[in-house]
Amino acid sequence: MTAEPTHLARLLRETAATAILPNWHGIEARHKSDGSFVTESDLAAQRHLAAALARDFPGIPLLGEEMTPAEQEQMLQQADRALWVVDPLDGTSNYAAGFPAFSISLALIEGGQPVLGAILDPVRDECFVAAKGQGASLNGQPIQPFAPSRSLKDCLAMADLKRLPPAQLQTITSHACFSSQRSLGSVALEWCWLAAGRFQLYLHGGQKLWDYAAGRLIADEAGAAACHLIPDSLEPSPAITLEPRLAIAAANVELLAAWRACLELDVTAD
Known part of the structure; x- marks a missing residue:
């Protein structure tokens, strides 16, 4: 199966509905060794997404935030070929505190560079996607930066x-x-x-x-x-x-x- 932005968006929405949104509010967060927070939702989301990617795109390894540094280093060696990079819950401290700004982030790296990316804001149901050389979109609509002036x-x-x-x-x-x-x-x-x-x-x-x-x-x-x-x-x-x-x-x-x-x-x- 060829990885496409629409397919990744669907996987992220399934992961959020299964592992993140049902447990929002009241979930306990604990400190990791680097001082950052982790919750059971982080771990559940990474497991869910890892299983879905292995099913749909067999043979492409995954580097996830919730791996050990040694595991991450080992996975990074695959970046010259093909590698998924996953942050299952970016903004964990927001999530645990009830602040509505968190996301799931997924990138495909090939030849040492990201070539495909999808990020879901599950609270607003906004999914941002991009493919190398093909522009970026939000829920299917093209996006671009905005500046009110040059100042x-x-x-x-x-x-x-x-x-x-x-x-x-x-x-x-x-x-x-x-x-x-x-x-x-x-x-x-x-x-x-x-x-x-x-x-x-x-x-x-x-x-x-x-x-x-x-x-x-x-x-x-x-x-x-x-x-x-x-x-x-x-x-x-x-x-x-x-x-x-x-x-x-x-x-x-x-x-x-x-x-x-x-x-x-x-x-x-x-």
């Missing part, structure tokens, strides 16, 4: 301040070169909302592969401008790695240039 002062920024390097944290809090700032708490949805024109500037200091594999593809295919950096050196980073990456993006290349200048990040889109 950062007119732009809404989505910025996760917690994981930023100290220099960039000081810069963003002192310069205030944008109109206003938000943080959604689901990296996958943040990439999708940039792609759909719901804000114009993006900054996040520590994204993992399963956070951005599908979302970055959707944003790129919609027409946004973005790059990932190694946090310590702020050098451009290969897309496929298990190490956290700093993300900077904007609705278009002109705004990205102004955004990186404001943040004193002299980088170009990769």
Whole structure:
């Protein structure tokens, strides 16, 4: 069977209906070894989606957030051929607290690059999908970024301040070169909302592969401008790695240039 965006959207909706939405509100969250949260819904969603992908696309391995680091490293070795990357519940702390901003993220990597991505917001029943070179869509309708003007002062920024390097944290809090700032708490949805024109500037200091594999593809295919950096050196980073990456993006290349200048990040889109 050939992987298609509509098929992936159906699998994500089935997973949400089975493993995520029935348990929303009141579920207990616990800390993992890296300090992040996990619930039984995360684990159930990964099991459900892994079984569905193995049934429909046998022979393609899966790298999931809820695997051990050793298992993830082993799976990553398949990225030059074909590999599913899954975040079964992106925004677990939101989910556990009852805040309606979480998602399921699924990407297909071939030749070391994401080629297909699907992200479902189960609360709003919004499914964002993209295929390499074919654009991005939301529930079947094409999407693209939106910018009210060429000025950062007119732009809404989505910025996760917690994981930023100290220099960039000081810069963003002192310069205030944008109109206003938000943080959604689901990296996958943040990439999708940039792609759909719901804000114009993006900054996040520590994204993992399963956070951005599908979302970055959707944003790129919609027409946004973005790059990932190694946090310590702020050098451009290969897309496929298990190490956290700093993300900077904007609705278009002109705004990205102004955004990186404001943040004193002299980088170009990769």
